[in-house]
Amino acid sequence: MLRIKVSNLKPGSRTGKDLYSYDSQLLLAQGTVITQEHLNSFARRGIEEIFIMDSRPKRRSGKDFSDTYVESLHVVKNFMMEAKLGKPMDGEEIRKTTDMLFLQVFDENDLFRQMRLMKDKDDYLFTHSVNVALLCILIGRWLKLGEGTIRELGTAGLLHDIGKVQIDGAILTKPGKLTDEEFEEMKKHTMLGYDLVVQSGSFSTEIANAALMHHERADGSGYPMGVKGYKTPFYAAVTAVADVYDAITSDRPYSTRSSPYTAAEVLWQESFGRLDPRIVKVFYDKITNFYVGNQVLLSNNEKGVVVYIDPSQPTRPIVMVDDNKFYNLATDRNIIIQEIID
Ligand SMILES: [Fe+2]
Numbered sequence: 001m002l003r004i005k006v007s008n009l010k011p012g013s014r015t016g017k018d019l020y021s022y023d024s025q026l027l028l029a030q031g032t033v034i035t036q037e038h039l040n041s042f043a044r045r046g047i048e049e050i051f052i053m054d055s056r057p058k059r060r061s062g063k064d065f066s067d068t069y070v071e072s073l074h075v076v077k078n079f080m081m082e083a084k085l086g087k088p089m090d091g092e093e094i095r096k097t098t099d100m101l102f103l104q105v106f107d108e109n110d111l112f113r114q115m116r117l118m119k120d121k122d123d124y125l126f127t128h129s130v131n132v133a134l135l136c137i138l139i140g141r142w143l144k145l146g147e148g149t150i151r152e153l154g155t156a157g158l159l160h161d162i163g164k165v166q167i168d169g170a171i172l173t174k175p176g177k178l179t180d181e182e183f184e185e186m187k188k189h190t191m192l193g194y195d196l197v198v199q200s201g202s203f204s205t206e207i208a209n210a211a212l213m214h215h216e217r218a219d220g221s222g223y224p225m226g227v228k229g230y231k232t233p234f235y236a237a238v239t240a241v242a243d244v245y246d247a248i249t250s251d252r253p254y255s256t257r258s259s260p261y262t263a264a265e266v267l268w269q270e271s272f273g274r275l276d277p278r279i280v281k282v283f284y285d286k287i288t289n290f291y292v293g294n295q296v297l298l299s300n301n302e303k304g305v306v307v308y309i310d311p312s313q314p315t316r317p318i319v320m321v322d323d324n325k326f327y328n329l330a331t332d333r334n335i336i337i338q339e340i341i342d
């Protein structure tokens with residue numbers, strides 16, 4: 001960590017410590033990437049020196065995130081194509097990919113930023129599979145599970161939608177809402193995925209169950225079985241949370257992406273009777289930690305910085321759009337955060 005004069009600071013550095021204003025308001029969380037707008041705000045607030053990280057943290061894998069991501073996409077594409085052609089999946093290669101992703105998930109703040117940058121890199125099904133794997137690994141870390149279990153969870157994430165390779169492409173990429181018959185067809189990806197995972201003979205039953213049951217919901221409204229109560233096996237329950245989060249924050253054939261704030265709100269609502277609240281709670285508490293310091297675009301088209309988060313309503317923070325203008329999204333209910341901008 002370095003102490004540095006703001007006048008010598010360049011955009012792109014990261015804060016080495018949480019940064020507070022003179023009235024003890026958290027301005028930027030540790031690890032936030034400093035932008036030109038932040039620099040302007042420091043000057044306006046009379047902040048002369050701050051702590052920054054002296055370099056980006058070294059990744060344990062020694063590999064860049066984007067390289068790993070692109071390499072993983074490549075593997076996902078390959079095994080999905082092979083599965084589509086009826087060839088058995090190469091379990092070892094898939095596990096190697098999970099291991100690679102596993103080594104990338106240790107700096108969460110950076111992970112969310114990197115995942116945002118990787119959106120639109122490829123077809124939704126491929127990026128979604130990699131993202132869900134990364135999120136499952138992250139949730140596993142946050143739940144303090146053993147390393148072996150976390151890796152298994154990552155593999156469950158990579159394979160959860162494998163059954164979609166056997167669904168008609170026209171349904172998968174349909175831009176509008178599915179008809180009832182099309183939706184019935186789409187639902188089959190769970191059972192088809194289960195069969196593919198089991199037939200490969202390379203993965204645990206828990207991983208096959210994640211493919212089968214990641215759309216089950218405790219109120220019985222899910223599929224394919226409509227299981228009632230929190231009876232979904234653990235890997236499937238984790239995959240379901242990761243799946244919902246990624247689906248909301250990604251552009252899909254039939255909807256444009258919403259911000260992580262909206263995703264967190266949806267997850268929170270879903271935890272009352274649909275998704276497993278023990279998993280949602282940890283995920284929700286942790287992701288909302290990363291919001292302070294984010295630059296955001298509001299639904300009224302104004303840009304600003306998240307300056308304060310009320311722990312009781314973390315998805316509705318206070319946003320500063322210029323020095324004298326603040327929006328409290330907890331009370332300004334008609335304004336939402338459209339997206340995070342870097
Ligand atoms: Fe699915």
Ligand SMILES: [Fe+2]
Pocket residue numbers: 128132160161243
């Ligand atoms: Fe999915």
